[in-house]
Amino acid sequence: MSDTLARLNEVFHDVFQDDTIVIARQTTAADVEGWDSLMHVTLMINIEKAFGIRFSSSEVAGLKDVGELADLIEARKKP
Amino acid sequence: MTFPLTDELMEYVRAAHPRSLRGVEEARQAGGDDFGPVVEMFLTWLTAVRGRQGIVQAVDEFVKFSTEVNLAQARYEADGHYMHKSFAELLADHYSSREAMDDYLWGVFLTNVLWAHHFEICLFYRNRFLAKLPGAEAKIVEIAPGHGGWGVWALHRLAKSRLEGFDISPSSITIAGSVSAAAGVGGRARYELKDALDLAKAPPESADAVINCFLAEHLERPAKLFEVIARLLKPDGRAFVAAGLTAAQVDHIYEFRRESELVKLAEDAGLRMTESFVGSPRRTLPKAKFLPRSMALILAKRKGEFL
Numbered sequence: 001m002s003d004t005l006a007r008l009n010e011v012f013h014d015v016f017q018d019d020t021i022v023i024a025r026q027t028t029a030a031d032v033e034g035w036d037s038l039m040h041v042t043l044m045i046n047i048e049k050a051f052g053i054r055f056s057s058s059e060v061a062g063l064k065d066v067g068e069l070a071d072l073i074e075a076r077k078k079p
Numbered sequence: 080m081t082f083p084l085t086d087e088l089m090e091y092v093r094a095a096h097p098r099s100l101r102g103v104e105e106a107r108q109a110g111g112d113d114f115g116p117v118v119e120m121f122l123t124w125l126t127a128v129r130g131r132q133g134i135v136q137a138v139d140e141f142v143k144f145s146t147e148v149n150l151a152q153a154r155y156e157a158d159g160h161y162m163h164k165s166f167a168e169l170l171a172d173h174y175s176s177r178e179a180m181d182d183y184l185w186g187v188f189l190t191n192v193l194w195a196h197h198f199e200i201c202l203f204y205r206n207r208f209l210a211k212l213p214g215a216e217a218k219i220v221e222i223a224p225g226h227g228g229w230g231v232w233a234l235h236r237l238a239k240s241r242l243e244g245f246d247i248s249p250s251s252i253t254i255a256g257s258v259s260a261a262a263g264v265g266g267r268a269r270y271e272l273k274d275a276l277d278l279a280k281a282p283p284e285s286a287d288a289v290i291n292c293f294l295a296e297h298l299e300r301p302a303k304l305f306e307v308i309a310r311l312l313k314p315d316g317r318a319f320v321a322a323g324l325t326a327a328q329v330d331h332i333y334e335f336r337r338e339s340e341l342v343k344l345a346e347d348a349g350l351r352m353t354e355s356f357v358g359s360p361r362r363t364l365p366k367a368k369f370l371p372r373s374m375a376l377i378l379a380k381r382k383g384e385f386l
């Protein structure tokens with residue numbers, strides 16, 4: 001697991017309060033119990049805090065899976 | 080009864096937007112037996128304007144809009160106030176941007192039937208407002224029609240009624256015009272690009288009904304809007320007004336915190352609330368301090384201080 005994915009996995013644990021979640025690039029909302037539209041936004045706000053970045057609403061709406069999310073974080077982290 | 084367009088919409092949400100399914104299912108539950116017929120009516124208008132592909136496009140726009148709303152609400156929870164304070168910045172960046180506004184309006188169009196608490200407002204509108212409007216020949220004014228759906232529904236129910244709609248966005252004038260034509264009532268509707276507050280100079284007591292949904296929270300001074308509504312209404316007329324409370328959106332400026340604030344604005348303008356309905360989403364953000372609500376008021380003109 002890459003550093004980003006590992007850190008992301010911790011955020012998933014906190015947000016969904018479930019330490020058994022193991023995410024991969026192909027993980028989608030269908031794989032995580034409770035990942036609905038409100039929890040999605042909660043997740044994004046927590047990721048913003050964890051990585052010190054900020055998303056726009058179209059970025060947040062368009063994400064299809066964890067892979068796209070990790071790529072977005074990587075791109076945002078670059079100076 | 081079958082509702083093929085509604086079924087198609089549900090299938091598309093399930094396949095393409097699984098995160099949004101729960102909310103849409105909540106709307107279906109809130110609507111009960113009314114869900115199919117009402118959503119089908121909205122989608123019939125939508126597909127008549129945009130073709131069958133319009134369902135997919137509008138659902139995508141609805142999901143984008145709803146995400147924007149949820150994100151704005153989360154930022155509001157953190158900041159304690161709405162994002163924007165001035166109407167001028169929104170006029171330039173938002174209302175006048177053609178492409179963004181088209182998507183926005185179709186997204187909003189679907190929120191009226193796909194958010195559970197807005198579906199409840201639709202039923203309140205149909206059962207308590209439209210059902211009681213006087214005579215088929217009513218003259219209706221719609222302020223800020225956006226996509227036009229609310230007013231078109233009124234024209235659809237009242238066979239000889241006529242409607243004039245005023246909105247500040249060019250997208251609204253085009254979309255509301257095509258929705259009314261698609262619903263077969265275009266000949267009885269006229270839409271004009273105009274700031275609602277300029278209606279303060281319109282002929283007084285000229286409307287049997289005024290419809291105004293989800294504008295008050297977009298204004299710096301909503302008191303003026305209620306004065307316009309009071310001016311336009313005939314003595315026996317009725318107004319339907321809806322607004323959001325502690326419900327953040329990029330373009331919400333005026334932060335209503337309590338239901339009584341809306342009632343007070345109406346009363347101060349010479350109106351009287353005859354009925355109201357307040358709905359809220361079935362779920363909120365974890366640890367939320369604010370409950371986003373949508374309030375609808377049916378207003379009559381007050382004839383004296385207590386009448």
Ligand SMILES: C[S@@+](CC[C@H](N)C(=O)[O-])C[C@H]1O[C@@H](n2cnc3c(N)ncnc32)[C@H](O)[C@@H]1O
Pocket residue numbers: 174187188191222223224225226227229245246247248251273274275276291292293294297
């Ligand atoms: C949230 S939409 C509501 C659309 C529709 N009434 C509904 O409830 O679904 C707000 C609408 O208000 C319009 N608007 C904003 N400020 C306005 C103003 N000062 N005068 C007239 N319309 C305005 C916008 O262009 C937009 O169409």
